[in-house]
Amino acid sequence: MLEQQLLNALTLGSVYALFALGFTLVFGVLAVINLSHGAVFMVGSYVALALITHLQASLWVAMLGAMLASGIVGLLVDMLILKPLRARNAPHLIPMIATIGVGIMLTSAAQGLFGAEVLRFPEETLPAGEFVIGDVHVRALEIAIVAIAFLLMAVLFVALKRTQLGRALRAIAESPKAAWLLGINVEGLFHITSFAAAALGGIAGVLIGLNFNAITPFMGQPMLHKGIAVIILGGMGDIRGALIGGLFLGFAEVISKAYLSSQMGDAVAFGLLFLILLVRPSGLFGRKLERKA
Amino acid sequence: MEWLTANFGDFWSTYSTLVFSVGVHAMLALSIWLTLSCGLLSLANAAFMGIGAYVSALLTLNLGWSFPAVLLAGGVAPAAVALLIGAPVLRLSGVYLAMATLAFGEVVRITVLNLEITGGPEGLNGIPLSTEGWHIALLLALTIYGLARLRRSKVGRAFEAIKEDEVAARLMGINVDRYKLLAFTLGGFIAGVAGALNAHFTFFISPREYGFENAVDILTMAVLGGVSDLIGPMLGAAILTLLPELLRSLHDFRSLVNGAVLVLVVLFLPKGIWEPRRIRAWFQRMIGGRA
Amino acid sequence: MRFLPKTLALVSALACAGLAQAADIKIGVAEALTGGAAQYGVSIRNGFQLAAEEINAKGGINGNKIQLVIEDEQGKKEEGINVFKKLIFQDKVLMVFGPTLSNSMFAAGPVANAAKTVVFGTSNTANGITDIGPYVFRNSVMESDVLPVTVATATKHYKLKKVAVIYGNDDAFTKSGYDVFKKVLEDQKLPVTTTETYVKGDVDFKAQLTKIKASNPDAVVCSCLAEEAANIMLQARGLGLKVPFIGGNGFNSPKLFEISKLAGEGTFVGSPWSNTNPAPVNKAFVAAYEKKFGGEPNQFAAQGYDALYIAAAALKDVKLTGDINADREALKNALPKATISGVTGPFKFRPAVTKNGKPGGWDADQKPFIYLVKGGKFTLYDAK
Numbered sequence: 001m002l003e004q005q006l007l008n009a010l011t012l013g014s015v016y017a018l019f020a021l022g023f024t025l026v027f028g029v030l031a032v033i034n035l036s037h038g039a040v041f042m043v044g045s046y047v048a049l050a051l052i053t054h055l056q057a058s059l060w061v062a063m064l065g066a067m068l069a070s071g072i073v074g075l076l077v078d079m080l081i082l083k084p085l086r087a088r089n090a091p092h093l094i095p096m097i098a099t100i101g102v103g104i105m106l107t108s109a110a111q112g113l114f115g116a117e118v119l120r121f122p123e124e125t126l127p128a129g130e131f132v133i134g135d136v137h138v139r140a141l142e143i144a145i146v147a148i149a150f151l152l153m154a155v156l157f158v159a160l161k162r163t164q165l166g167r168a169l170r171a172i173a174e175s176p177k178a179a180w181l182l183g184i185n186v187e188g189l190f191h192i193t194s195f196a197a198a199a200l201g202g203i204a205g206v207l208i209g210l211n212f213n214a215i216t217p218f219m220g221q222p223m224l225h226k227g228i229a230v231i232i233l234g235g236m237g238d239i240r241g242a243l244i245g246g247l248f249l250g251f252a253e254v255i256s257k258a259y260l261s262s263q264m265g266d267a268v269a270f271g272l273l274f275l276i277l278l279v280r281p282s283g284l285f286g287r288k289l290e291r292k293a
Numbered sequence: 294m295e296w297l298t299a300n301f302g303d304f305w306s307t308y309s310t311l312v313f314s315v316g317v318h319a320m321l322a323l324s325i326w327l328t329l330s331c332g333l334l335s336l337a338n339a340a341f342m343g344i345g346a347y348v349s350a351l352l353t354l355n356l357g358w359s360f361p362a363v364l365l366a367g368g369v370a371p372a373a374v375a376l377l378i379g380a381p382v383l384r385l386s387g388v389y390l391a392m393a394t395l396a397f398g399e400v401v402r403i404t405v406l407n408l409e410i411t412g413g414p415e416g417l418n419g420i421p422l423s424t425e426g427w428h429i430a431l432l433l434a435l436t437i438y439g440l441a442r443l444r445r446s447k448v449g450r451a452f453e454a455i456k457e458d459e460v461a462a463r464l465m466g467i468n469v470d471r472y473k474l475l476a477f478t479l480g481g482f483i484a485g486v487a488g489a490l491n492a493h494f495t496f497f498i499s500p501r502e503y504g505f506e507n508a509v510d511i512l513t514m515a516v517l518g519g520v521s522d523l524i525g526p527m528l529g530a531a532i533l534t535l536l537p538e539l540l541r542s543l544h545d546f547r548s549l550v551n552g553a554v555l556v557l558v559v560l561f562l563p564k565g566i567w568e569p570r571r572i573r574a575w576f577q578r579m580i581g582g583r584a
Numbered sequence: 585m586r587f588l589p590k591t592l593a594l595v596s597a598l599a600c601a602g603l604a605q606a607a608d609i610k611i612g613v614a615e616a617l618t619g620g621a622a623q624y625g626v627s628i629r630n631g632f633q634l635a636a637e638e639i640n641a642k643g644g645i646n647g648n649k650i651q652l653v654i655e656d657e658q659g660k661k662e663e664g665i666n667v668f669k670k671l672i673f674q675d676k677v678l679m680v681f682g683p684t685l686s687n688s689m690f691a692a693g694p695v696a697n698a699a700k701t702v703v704f705g706t707s708n709t710a711n712g713i714t715d716i717g718p719y720v721f722r723n724s725v726m727e728s729d730v731l732p733v734t735v736a737t738a739t740k741h742y743k744l745k746k747v748a749v750i751y752g753n754d755d756a757f758t759k760s761g762y763d764v765f766k767k768v769l770e771d772q773k774l775p776v777t778t779t780e781t782y783v784k785g786d787v788d789f790k791a792q793l794t795k796i797k798a799s800n801p802d803a804v805v806c807s808c809l810a811e812e813a814a815n816i817m818l819q820a821r822g823l824g825l826k827v828p829f830i831g832g833n834g835f836n837s838p839k840l841f842e843i844s845k846l847a848g849e850g851t852f853v854g855s856p857w858s859n860t861n862p863a864p865v866n867k868a869f870v871a872a873y874e875k876k877f878g879g880e881p882n883q884f885a886a887q888g889y890d891a892l893y894i895a896a897a898a899l900k901d902v903k904l905t906g907d908i909n910a911d912r913e914a915l916k917n918a919l920p921k922a923t924i925s926g927v928t929g930p931f932k933f934r935p936a937v938t939k940n941g942k943p944g945g946w947d948a949d950q951k952p953f954i955y956l957v958k959g960g961k962f963t964l965y966d967a968k
Contacts, residue, residue, distance in 0.1 A: 001794055001795070001797075001798040004790075004794045004823065005791060005794050005795075008788075008790040008791050008794060009791075011788075011790075012788050012790075012791075015788070033388065035509070081556060081559075081560060084560055085559070085560070085563065088563050090559075090563040091563075091564075092387075093334065093512070093516055094516065094559055094563055097512070097513055097516050097517070097555065097559055098555070098556050098559040098560065100509060100513060100552075100555065101552045101553065101554075101555030101556035101559065102552065102556060103552070104548055104549075104551060104552030104555065105549055105552035105553055105556070107548070107552075108546070108547075108548035108549040108551075108552065108618065109549060111618065111622065112546065112549065115622075115623075115626070116618075116619075116620070116622035116623040116626065117623045117839070118623070118811040118839070130822065132824070135824070137822055137823045137824050139822060208787075212787035212788065212815060213815070213818075214787055214811060214814075214815055216623075218620055218785070219785075219787075221506075221785065222784075222785035222786070225399070225505055228392060228395065229396070232389070232392045236388065253791070254790075254791040257780075257791040257792060257795070258791055258794065258795055261781075262780040262781045262782065262791070262792045262795070263407050263753055263781045265782075265783070265791075266399065266403055266783060267399075267400060267403040267404070267407075270396040270399035270400050270403070271396075271400050273392070273393075273396040274393055274396040274397055274400060277385060277389055277392065277393040277396070278381045278382065278384075278385075278393070281384060281385050281386075281389055282389060283389075303673050303674060306669060306672075306673035306699075307669045307670050307673040307674045308666075308669070309669070310662065310665045310666055310669060311666055314662055406753065406754050407753070413753070413759055414753060414754045414755055414756050414759045415686075415710060415711075415756045415759060415760060416687065416690070416756070418690035418712060419690075419712075419715070419716075422694070495661055495662060495665060495691050496665075496690060496691050496693075496694045496695075497661055497687065497690035497691040499661075499687050499756070500754070501687070501754075502661070537658075537663075538666065541655075541656075547618065547656070548618055548619075
C-alpha cells in the first residue's frame with residue numbers, strides 16, 4: 001500500500017506542479033498574481049476537447065491547439081488589460097482584481113458555449129496502457145504527466161538560466177525599470193511571458209483533463225487554490241519551487257489522507273501553508289524577499 | 294397615494310433582502326478597508342464573517358440569547374481569534390500576508406465543515422428572522438461614524454503613516470505592531486457583526502458561504518469602489534450586490550457581463566469608482582457646496 | 585441562447601390570453617441555471633418546460649394554460665431568497681418550484697412558507713426540508729426511503745460480509761446520504777472496513793481508493809454524485825480494486841455509465857427513476873425529451889417533469905377565484921391529495937414527520953426501483 005500511495009503522491013504532486021509552472025512564471029516576471037490562470041487552464045481543456053470531438057484532430061494536434069489558444073488568451077489579457085494598468089502604474093492589487101474579472105468572463109463563456117455538465121474526452125483518444133508491478137498499478141498517462149512536469153520545469157529552468165532571453169527575464173524580475181534602462185524590450189518580454197505562461201496553463205489543462213477526464217467550466221477553481229499554496233510553498237516566482245512545492249503538497253495531502261484521515265487532506269494542505277508562512281515568511285524554499293511597501 | 298404605498302409594499306417585500314445584503318456587504322467592505330488603510334492586505338474577513346455568523350446562530354438556536362447579545366458575541370468571537378493569530382500573522386507583509394490569511398480562512402472553513410455542532414456541510418437551518426432594516430442601518434451608521442472618527446484621530450494618522458512607509462513609521466516611534474493588530478482585530482469585529490446580521494435574515498448558513506471566493510469578493514468590493522475614503526467601499530459593495538440583479542434580464546450572459554464590468558472599471562477607473570478628488574470637483578460644480 | 589425566443593413566446597402568449605380567454609396560471613420556477621449547480625438546475629428546468637408544453641397542448645388545466653415564470657437562483661442562498669420574493673410578491677405566481685439545492689431551500693423555503701405560498705422542491709433530499717412548514721412540498725425521494733432497500737438487496741445478492749464507504753463530506757447532499765448509509769449499515773449489522781471522504785471539485789481519489797483496497801472490503805458503498813462516482817469507479821479499477829459498488833440517489837444518471845463504461849459493472853443503485861424504466865409513460869417522456877433537448881434526460885429532469893404533473897393534478901380540483909391569496913391557500917389544501925402515475929412510478933404525498941412535532945410539509949411517498957448495472961446499463965433487479 002505504501003508504494004502505491006507514494007506513486008499516487010508523485011502523480012498528484014506533478015499535476016500541481018504542472019499547473020503552478022505558468023502561474024509562478026507570471027508572478028516572477030510580471031509580479032502579478034494572475035487569478036485567471038485557473039480559467040486559462042480550463043480553456044486549454046475545452047479547446048483540446050473541441051478539436052478532438054468536432055474536428056477529429058489527433059491528440060497531439062489538439063494539445064498544440066490548446067497551447068496556442070490558451071497562449072493567445074494570456075497574450076490578450078496582457079496586451080489589453082495588464083499593459084494599460086502597468087502604463088498607469090496602478091496599485092499592486094488592481095491587476096489581480098482585473099484577472100478575477102477575466103476568470104469570471106472565461107468561465108461563463110465556457111458555460112454558455114459548452115454547458116455546465118461534465119464533459120469527457122472520447123475513450124479512444126485516451127492513451128491506454130497500464131503497468132502492474134506487484135501490487136502497484138500505474139497508467140501510462142500518469143507516467144507521462146510526471147515526465148512532462150519534470151521536463152517542462154527543466155526546460156524552463158535552463159532557458160531562464162542559460163539563454164539571453166532568460167537573462168533578460170531575470171533582469172526584469174529584479175527591476176523592470178533597470179531592465180528598461182539597459183535597453184531590454186520589457187513590454188515585448190512581458191507579452192512573451194504571458195503567452196508562455198498561459199500556454200503552459202493550457203497544456204496542463206489538456207494533460208490533467210485527460211488524466212482525470214472530467215472537464216467543467218469550474219475545473220480551474222480548485223486547481224487555482226492548490227496552485228496558490230504551491231507557489232507560496234515553493235517561493236513565489238521560483239521555477240524550481242513550483243515543482244518542489246507541488247510535490248511537497250502532493251505528498252503532504254496523500255500521506256495525510258492515507259495515514260491520518262481523508263477528511264484531513266485539504267486541512268493539512270492549508271494548515272501547513274499557514275504554519276510554514278509563520279515560520280518562514282517567504283515560503284519554504286523562497287529566498288528572503290525584502291521588498292518594502 | 295394609496296397606489297404608491299401599495300406599490301412600495303410590493304417593492305419592499307420583493308427587494309428587502311437585497312437591500313439588507315447591500316448593507317451587510319457595505320460593512321464587510323468597510324472591514325477590509327480598515328486593514329487596507331493600515332497597509333495590510335488581509336483576506337481573512339470572509340472567515341471572520343463566518344465565525345461571527347456561526348457563533349451568533351449557535352447562540353440563538355441553542356441558548357436562546359437575545360438578539361443584541363448575539364450580535365455582540367458575533368463580533369467579539371472573531372475579534373478574539375484575530376487577536377490570537379494576529380501577532381504571528383501580521384509579521385508577514387504584502388502577498389504573503391494575503392496568502393496566509395487566505396490559508397487561515399480555508400482552515401476555518403474546513404474546521405466548520407468537520408465539526409458536529411456546526412452541522413457540517415449541511416450547515417445550520419431554521420435560524421429565526423431577527424434582523425430588521427433598522428438594525429442594519431443603525432450598525433452601518435455606527436460603523437461609519439466610528440471609522441470616520443478613527444480616521445481623524447491619532448490612531449488614523451498612525452495607520453496612514455504605516456501604510457505610507459512602515460520603516461519610517463517605526464523610526465518615528467509608532468508602535469507599528471500594536472496598530473496593525475488593532476486594525477486587524479477591529480476589522481474582524483466588524484466582519485463578525487456583519488456575519489451575525491446576515492445569518493439572521495437568510496434562515497440558513499453553511500461553510501460554503503465563507504470560502505475563498507467570498508474573501509476575494511469582499512476585497513473586490515472595496516477596491517472596485519475605491520479605498521481612499523469610506524464612501525468607496527460602500528459604493529463598491531452596493532454596485533457588486535445590485536449589478537447581478539440589474540443584469541437579471543441578460544439570463545445566461547449575466548456573469549459574463551458581470552466579469553466584463555469588473556475588468557472595465559479596473560481599466561478605466563484605476564483608483565476605483567469613488568475617487569474623492571475627481572468626484573469632489575464634479576460635486577462642487579454641481580451644487581457649489583461642500584462635499 | 586434558446587431562452588430568449590421562449591420568453592418572447594410566453595410574453596406574446598400571455599398578451600393573447602389576456603384578450604381571448606380565462607387567465608393563465610402563473611407558476612414560478614426558481615432553479616440554478618448558472619454556476620456550479622447549473623448542471624442539475626438546467627435539467628430540472630427542461631423537465632418543467634416539457635411538461636408545461638404537453639399540458640398546454642392538451643388544453644391546459646380546466647381550460648387555463650400554464651405559464652412558467654423561470655428565474656435563475658444561481659445555487660446561492662441569497663439569490664434563492666431574492667428570486668423567491670420576486671416570484672411571490674412581484675410576479676404573484678400561484679406557487680413556486682425549486683430551488684435546486686437543499687441549501688437554497690433552507691434559505692428560501694421559509695420565505696414562501698411565511699407568504700403562505702406553496703413551495704415544491706424536486707431535488708431537495710436533505711433531512712429537515714419539510715420541517716420548514718406546511719407550505720413545503722417535495723417529490724424528491726429521501727435517501728432514508730431508498731438506501732435500506734438497496735443495501736439489503738446488494739447484501740443478499742453478493743453475500744457481503746464487510747464494506748468500505750466513500751462520500752463527499754463538503755456537500756449537503758452526499759453527506760446526508762452518508763449519514764443514512766451509516767445508519768443503515770449499523771441496522772443491518774454490516775461491518776465497515778474504512779470510511780473515506782473527498783471534497784467537491786476533487787478529481788484524484790487514488791489515495792482514498794488505495795486505502796480502501798488495502799482494507800479488503802467485499803463492496804464499496806458510495807454516497808457521491810454521478811460525475812465523481814464515475815471517476816471513483818474508473819480509478820478504483822485502475823488500482824486493481826475489483827469489488828462492486830453500492831450507490832445512492834446521486835448515481836442515477838445515464839452519464840455515469842457513459843463515462844465509466846464497464847467499470848461500474850455490478851453496481852447496485854436504488855432510485856426513484858431510471859431511463860430504462862419500461863413504463864409507457866416513461867418511454868414517452870424519454871423520447872419527447874430527447875426530441876426537444878437533443879440529449880438524454882436524467883433523474884432531475886424526470887422529477888421536475890413529474891412535479892408539474894402532480895401540481896396539475898391538484899389544480900384540476902381547485903376552483904381559481906382570481907384572488908391570489910385564496911387560490912394559494914386552496915392549492916395548499918388540494919396538493920396533499922394529488923396522486924399521479926408518473927415517469928418515476930406511482931406517486932403520492934405523506935405528511936412529514938418533523939423534529940419538533942410541529943405541523944410540517946409533505947414528503948414523497950414512493951417506492952424506489954432497485955437497479956443492477958449489467959453491460960453498462962441499468963437493469964431492473966429481479967430477485968428471482
